[in-house]
Amino acid sequence: MEEVNSITVFDWVLIGMSMMFILALAVIVFFLTYQKRLLKQQKEHQQKEADYQQQLLRANLQSQEKERNRIGKDLHDEVGALLSTSKLYFRHLEQEVDPKKFFELKEKALTILDQTMTSVRRVSHDLKPVVLERLGLVEAISNIADQLNESQAIQVEFSSKWQGTLDKEFELNWFRIVQELMNNALRHSEATQVRLALNGDEARITMSYQDNGVGLSNPTLMMDKGLGMQNITSRLGLMRGELSVEENKEQGLSLKLYSATREIEKGD
Amino acid sequence: MSPEALNLVRISQLSILIPLVLVLMSYKRFQPKKILLGLVIVFTFGAEVIAFLIVEFVQEPNNLPVYHVLVILLFFLFNRLYKHILKDTIKGEVFDVLMVLFTVFAILNSLWLQPLNTFNSNTIVTASIIYVFLSLIHFRQFLQLSILKPLSGDWTFWLSAGLLLYHSGSLMLFFFVNYVESVPKEVVTASWLLNALFNVFLNGFYTIALWKKSIA
Numbered sequence: 001m002e003e004v005n006s007i008t009v010f011d012w013v014l015i016g017m018s019m020m021f022i023l024a025l026a027v028i029v030f031f032l033t034y035q036k037r038l039l040k041q042q043k044e045h046q047q048k049e050a051d052y053q054q055q056l057l058r059a060n061l062q063s064q065e066k067e068r069n070r071i072g073k074d075l076h077d078e079v080g081a082l083l084s085t086s087k088l089y090f091r092h093l094e095q096e097v098d099p100k101k102f103f104e105l106k107e108k109a110l111t112i113l114d115q116t117m118t119s120v121r122r123v124s125h126d127l128k129p130v131v132l133e134r135l136g137l138v139e140a141i142s143n144i145a146d147q148l149n150e151s152q153a154i155q156v157e158f159s160s161k162w163q164g165t166l167d168k169e170f171e172l173n174w175f176r177i178v179q180e181l182m183n184n185a186l187r188h189s190e191a192t193q194v195r196l197a198l199n200g201d202e203a204r205i206t207m208s209y210q211d212n213g214v215g216l217s218n219p220t221l222m223m224d225k226g227l228g229m230q231n232i233t234s235r236l237g238l239m240r241g242e243l244s245v246e247e248n249k250e251q252g253l254s255l256k257l258y259s260a261t262r263e264i265e266k267g268d
Numbered sequence: 269m270s271p272e273a274l275n276l277v278r279i280s281q282l283s284i285l286i287p288l289v290l291v292l293m294s295y296k297r298f299q300p301k302k303i304l305l306g307l308v309i310v311f312t313f314g315a316e317v318i319a320f321l322i323v324e325f326v327q328e329p330n331n332l333p334v335y336h337v338l339v340i341l342l343f344f345l346f347n348r349l350y351k352h353i354l355k356d357t358i359k360g361e362v363f364d365v366l367m368v369l370f371t372v373f374a375i376l377n378s379l380w381l382q383p384l385n386t387f388n389s390n391t392i393v394t395a396s397i398i399y400v401f402l403s404l405i406h407f408r409q410f411l412q413l414s415i416l417k418p419l420s421g422d423w424t425f426w427l428s429a430g431l432l433l434y435h436s437g438s439l440m441l442f443f444f445v446n447y448v449e450s451v452p453k454e455v456v457t458a459s460w461l462l463n464a465l466f467n468v469f470l471n472g473f474y475t476i477a478l479w480k481k482s483i484a
Contacts, residue, residue, distance in 0.1 A: 013444045017462050021437035024400075028429045031407045032419055039416050 056237065059230035074123050082116040129175060137171045138162070138198065141178050145196070154186060160198040162205055167262045173235040174205070177257065180228050181209055189213025189253060206258040215253045216245065232257070240264075273461050280464035283471040284313050290478045302478070304349040305427060309474060311341050333384040339391045340374050343367070343398075346431075350402045353424050357409045370394065382446070392442045396435035403432035423480035430473025437466040 089109035093102060132140035138160045145156040166174065178196070185191050191213030200206045233243055241259025291306040298306060315338040319331040344367060351363040374391045382388050406428040410419055419425045441459050 013440050014459055014462065016440040017437050017459065017466075020439060021433060021466060024433045024436035027404070027407075028432065031410070035411060035416065035419050038411065039418060042416050 056230055056234040060234050063231045071123060071127070074119070074126075078119040079116055079123070082112050082119060086112040086116065132171060132175050137166060137174055140175050141196065141198070144178060144182060148182060148186075154182075154192060154194060156182070156194045156196065158196045158198075162198040162200045164200060164202045164205065164261055166205065169263075170205075170239050170259065170261060173239055174207075174259070177207075177232050177235055180232050181255075184228050185211050185213065189215075191252060200258070200261070203261060204258060205261055206256065209255040209257070210252060212252040215251060273457060276461055277464050280467045281316060283468045284309065284316065287471055287474040287478055288313050290475060294478070301349060301352050302423065304345050304352075305474070305477060308342055308345045308349075309478075311338065311345070330385045332387055336374070336378045336384055336388050336391070339388060339395055340371055343370055343374075343395050346399060346402070349427075350406070353406060354402070354409060357405060357412075366398070370398070387446055389442050389446045393439065396439045396442060399431045399435045400439070403428035403435075421480065423477040426473050426477040426480060430470045430477065433473070434466045434470035438463050 086109050089105050089112065093105050093109065129140055131143045141158055141160070145158040148154050148156045181196075182194070185194050189211050191211035193212045195208075195210040197208045198205070199208075229243075236243055236257060236259050239259035241257065244256045246254040246256065287309045291309050295303065295306050315334050319334045322328050322331040322334065347363050347367045347370075351358075351360055370391075373394065374388075377388060377390045378384055382390055406424065410416075410422075410425065441463055445456075445459075
């Protein structure tokens with residue numbers, strides 16, 4: 001009787017050994033398959049990230065090129081034309097002898113030179129905003145808001161509770177972002193009112209943007225394709241920040257933007 | 269034992285020679301972790317040779333004392349090896365405590381529970397269970413890496429796979445071998461043949477592990 005039992009037990013041992021081996025093999029195959037799937041997902045994610053970075057880089061380069069074209073156009077069409085005109089006046093000044101006419105031409109030449117100086121100042125201001133340099137980001141944004149309010153093209157309401165400090169490079173990036181937002185509002189949104197609010201602390205700066213324009217029919221698509229938005233995203237990315245679109249608004253566009261306030265120091 | 273079964277046992281015993289040759293050929297290039305695996309193979313081979321010599325030349329049919337020592341030696345080497353491999357998952361002190369506890373248990377077992385001339389199934393089963401758990405924890409650690417790399421490219425994966433397969437498969441045999449009496453010889457032989465087959469797999473995985481580089 002004991003022998004029969006023993007045989008049965010050992011038969012079970014044989015079956016058990018085989019089953020355990022097969023189970024272990026199944027575990028290994030499962031791990032290999034599962035890890036392969038994770039690897040595939042990781043690869044796809046990396047590819048998407050690389051594509052996105054390439055898209056941002058392209059947008060950045062296009063933006064730079066656009067800016068260069070604009071500056072070139074400004075210098076050629078405005079400054080160049082004004083200098084050519086003033087040159088003409090100066091030529092006439094050499095030939096004219098009549099004092100009254102001389103005085104009149106001199107005044108016109110001076111006026112044109114004033115206009116030239118204003119144009120040069122404007123181009124220079126666009127390149128390196130003086131108010132940002134001297135008074136900081138909050139004042140610079142206020143200045144943009146004031147200029148737009150004076151033009152009556154759009155009503156901009158700006159408020160700031162932020163009292164931190166920003167790296168110079170980050171400050172310029174935020175200024176360009178606000179310029180880009182205003183540019184979008186004026187050109188594409190058909191908005192009449194814009195609300196801008198700055199918040200945050202020493203480590204993080206946040207901005208909320210809201211307008212009453214047409215909004216984005218497909219925010220995700222717009223974020224992918226719009227050069228202006230890509231430029232903003234790219235600048236925020238450089239400052240370890242992000243932009244998010246609030247899609248549930250009934251009218252207009254509502255954005256939340258944030259970034260760090262300074263570069264990561266070495267050793268952090 | 270049939271000639272086929274005898275051949276399988278011989279193949280199983282000789283299969284250790286392949287990883288051993290690989291160890292002897294390339295141990296100078298091994299990183300410290302891999303040297304531990306090399307030592308596992310050298311000690312296993314050494315124990316097999318001593319066990320063979322005892323039976324053949326000393327005319328002593330019982331060579332089981334060799335395996336009492338070998339289990340502790342191998343456990344020490346695998347313990348150190350997995351202490352390195354799982355350093356991000358398990359604290360080093362856990363391995364040190366485990367080593368001390370296992371050694372004490374193995375010595376007590378050899379002195380009182382399963383004397384030197386008996387098959388030390390208690391120690392082998394305990395070690396096998398620990399190896400199975402270590403292999404599974406190792407697999408889990410692979411999945412938690414922030415940057416995934418193909419598992420098949422890492423030598424430690426092949427080591428864990430080999431240990432998991434061999435010790436899962438042979439665990440039941442080691443567990444029951446001392447407790448079941450009056451079993452027909454053929455049934456016991458069949459179980460040990462299966463174990464011999466698993467051993468061929470283990471040595472195969474050791475060989476791949478020694479051949480592969482580490483990507484960790």
